Amino acid sequence: MKTLNSMYANVEDFFFKRDDRTEFLSFFRVSIGLIILLQFLAVIEDFETLFSSSSIIPQDIMNVFTPDWLITFPKIVSFFQSLGIAESTTITITKVSFISLSAFIIIGFYSRVSAIILLFLQIALLKGSSFFAYGADFFTSMSLFYLILFPSDQNFSLRNLIFSKKTRYISITQVKRLFQLHICIAYFFSGLDKGLGFNWWNGESIWKAIHLPYSNRDLNIDFSWLAEHSYFLIIIGWSTILIEMCYPFFIWQKTTQKTWLFLTISMHLGIALVLNLYYFSAIMIIWNITNFYFEQPIKKTSHSAKKTSTNPLGERVI
Known part of the structure; x- marks a missing residue:
């Protein structure tokens, strides 16, 4: 019974806890x-x-x-x-x-x-x-x-x-959680779809993507060397699948949240620069930052971290 109550309390906090x-x-x-x-x-x-x-x-x-x-x-x-x-x-x-x-x-x-x-x-x-x-x-x-x-x-x-009217508190937690769950589901099934085939595992999809007619038109990077070092293509393909499929599991953990946010944004920066999909990459980066960057706790400054007390006269001292 205590376990069920604890689970219910966690779910309630997750969806309804006030977020300022x-x-x-x-x-x-x-x-x-x-x-x-x-x-x-x-x-x-x-x-x-x-x-x-x-x-x-x-x-x-x-x-x-x-x-x-x-x-x-x-x-x-x-x-x-x-x-x-x-x-x-x-x-x-x-x-x-x-x-x-x-x-x-x-x-x-x-x-x-x-x-x-x-x-x-x-x-x-x-x-x-x-x-x-x-x-x-x-x-x-x-x-x-x-x-x-x-x-x-x-x-x-x-x-x-x-x-200039006084703003009243409006609960946004439910919509925020919906947005966060939305992006998690999108990444997970995108990675799952890639993982079900063989093209992403052997690097073929990466090779095809970087040689599309509209790709690599701005930087004009010479990728011919990858033909003799195909293991780089495999590493990129595997990394993409892992970043997307593991997104829902690691983005919620405070210990891995920054790391996974960095990996995901880096992936989209690569897509923007190499595949020239700037608009798509910009929207996905905005979605990531909106949903999880501001989840990071506010760091306390050295001034705010100091404890305050009062002397017997009621005067505030540090």
Whole structure:
């Protein structure tokens, strides 16, 4: 009975214990807003080529893989055209809205409302041009979803600066734990999927990845020497599987948390520099820092560590 009570108390503390550390909220809001804005600005010149009726892949082909009930950007354009609004006007409004909403999230001006509208717009663009989407786009949607759940503009925000009202305590522990469990599950099954095959164990997947057409275009590293030293490829492949599969087990332990956070972030930095997947790597690094970097206990300074006492006259002495 005592064991069950202890287990129940631990679970209750895990999900419901008050968490007063809210630095991660401001970091997550600002960093995700910035990365979404920068990614959109990177493709804004090619917006018509990717999302308009003159897309390099005709819309009727992409619509084959889109359910009729789903609201996509081409359907939004068609709706406004029925009202007499030209496609070019809708595209311009969309560009301005996307940039403005990202900026509102960054500065903390009604971030939840901005995230809801931006999520709707982002999914409409994503589903309306699914041939151009990849994993990072889905992590963008999930990031906006968490911005809706979190009171991310509670601190360090323009909204609080303008209205300067006293912030009341809002429990964020449950959403924080959901976010942490989410990233743990994602890494574990990503590693498990890699481990079920043989390509990651023998280094073949690493060799193929670094020789993809879009890989290694910035640094232009000569990897030909790996052909004669294939054990490096095997080590990298095994390390990737172990880092991902063991993530849920070591990231929660205070003794290994910093180490595993460093290994995971290093892995994504390697992906960014070698495979040129900067956007995906940036989002995953932000997720890792948001969820577990701020879990580290605050170090006491030498001044705060000193004990204080009072003398018989009630005066404070050190």
